Structures are given as C-alpha cells and as structure tokens.
Amino acid sequence: MGDTIVVTSGKGGVGKTTTTANLGTALAFAGFRVVLVDTDIGLRNLDVVMGLENRIVYDIVDVTSGNCRLKQALIKDKRFDSLYLLPAAQTKDKTAVSPDEMRYLCEDLQEEFDYVLIDCPAGIEQGFYNAIAGANKAIVVTTPEVSAVRDADRIIGLLESAELRNPKLIINRIRPRMVKHGDMMDIEDIVDILAIDLIGVIPEDEKIIVSTNKGEPAVMDVLSPAGEAYRRISKRIRGEEVPLMNLDVSNSIMDKLRRLVGMN
C-alpha cells in the first residue's frame, strides 16, 4: 500500500502546486505509480501546471458524490504512463467534499498507486482539513520570508494536533546571493525557528516560470536548478540519502573587494 503525502503551506503562492507537480513527475520518472490530487476546489491549478487542463471530464467532486467512478476521473499524464491527475472541481466550493469522503478516496487510491500526492489549498479552513484527512505524511512548503515562515509554523501546529507527525520542510525560492549578503534568511535560520526536518531547498529559478507557461514540470529540464532540487527531494522521499544542493554563489566583485580590504 502506498504513501499519501499532503503538500501544504498555510500561505498562498509559496509553491505548493509547483512542488506537487514536480515531485509527482520525478517519482513517476523513477518508475513509481503516482497520482496527484488537487484539493483546491474552486481554484484549481494543478491541471494547468501539468499541462492537462484540456483533458478534464470529471473531477474530485464527481467522484465523491458518485457521479462517476474513480477511474473515469483520473487523467493520464502526457509524458508518463504511471502518472495520473485527479483534478479539483472548479465550480463548487470547498464544502463540496468532506474529510471522511477524502479519507475513503485516499484509501482507494493507495491501493492502486505507490504515491498519492495531495495539493492542499492555502488557508486553514475546511479545504485544509479535507486535504490532510487522508494523508499519512506531510510536506510543508515555505519561502524565506517572515510571513511565509510564520504561516508554516501555524500549519505545523495544526498538523501535529491532527496527528500528522513529523512533517518535512521544503524551503522554496531561496536566493543564495541575497542570503550571502545578509538580506535573506538562510536555511539554518528557518530550520532553527520551525524545528522540523528539512527535506529540501529549492533555489529561485526563472525556468519555473517558463515551465509553468508550457505546462511541463521543471524537473524534466536537466538545466533547471529548481528541477535538480526537486529530483533530489524525490529521492529523499523514496528513502535515499542525498546531499543538499550546493547553493554557493560564485565569487562576485564585491567578495573580491571585501577580501582586498581584509573583511572576510
């Protein structure tokens, strides 16, 4: 039976959907059977990030309310035969699904797939509780900003009280140069504050925008630093030990100048 991992964050716009799409694609690339579940009912986006928006017939609410069978609603990925998407409903609201329905749905999916990845909506309302209801593991995504880390802390607390223990942390959109210049919190600062295990760090990468434009996850782009970071995280999910990506910035003129005046 497979793992059900919810990808959550509290704050919106920190990269939950991008993370879900990339990790799912990386796991499918490694040969696992993977299903991505979009639980952001009313604001679905995982379909466009995956480039599957034109193939949707049925959605998650059709499944939970019995309008169709589960298999009819699953959309096969363009690239990988072992990767599927269960899209969110766009015209309903978050109360259209209940936590119990999600639990049953995840149980059914776990029988067919090695990994069930759940893309959680932003916020801490019912959508959040639906998304975590069927999960046995959690990944918390944050960015190196005060607001995002604060919300992540709140989410970690809520996950704990929902008995989803040991959530793993992804720090997204880190800018090594800004960290070096003391203008961005670094990995250590954030891990120190949130006090949960780090499962990966993703550098800011313009290729993410390009890949989202095209509907092709960056993890398939060998030249994308963020793609590389996601590939490493997918290995850690599978239980491998992989070192963190080297995010050192090359020597800038400022570094040389600093060394010249003996400040380093």
Next chain:
Amino acid sequence: MWEFIFRVLGRDNSSSRKHAKERLRLVLVHDRASISPYLMNRLKEDLIQVISNYMIIEEEEMELHLNQNDREVVLVANIPIKQIRRDYMERTQISL
C-alpha cells in the same frame, strides 16, 4: 563614512536577515503562546495546586497573563499571598 562603506560592502550589522529572524522569533513566541483561555485556566489551576503546598493564596485575586515587550514575551503571574504555611518545612521533611 565607515557606515557607508560597510553598507556598500554588504557588511552592515543591521542586516535585514537578522531583522527578519528576530521579528519572526518574536511573532512566533506570541503566536505559539496565544494559548486558549482553557489552557490558561489549566495552567492557573496547576499553579494554584503547587503553590498551595507552600502558602495560602487568594485564588480569586490571582492574575495570569502574557506580556510582550520589544525583546521577549513573559508570563506574568500576580498571586496575592494570604499566609505562609507554617507546616511546610515539616511536610517537606516527611516527604523526604
């Protein structure tokens, strides 16, 4: 002048990173400490129980709250004492 040079060289001690971390630390202490009235009451009851081993206090007058200033969040307890228990020495010794 030096300050300007330090800033240009990115060695400003008041870096925004430190600023962010410090603000975050404080806001989280407060977030995490914004415990429910229920929990605050439980804490109060536990405190009363422990303190009552040593002194008799005005339970009704007791105040318990969180105070925040610039640097830290503190738990402030204001507990009026009616009487110190005379037998507390003996009681501790017995329990030893």
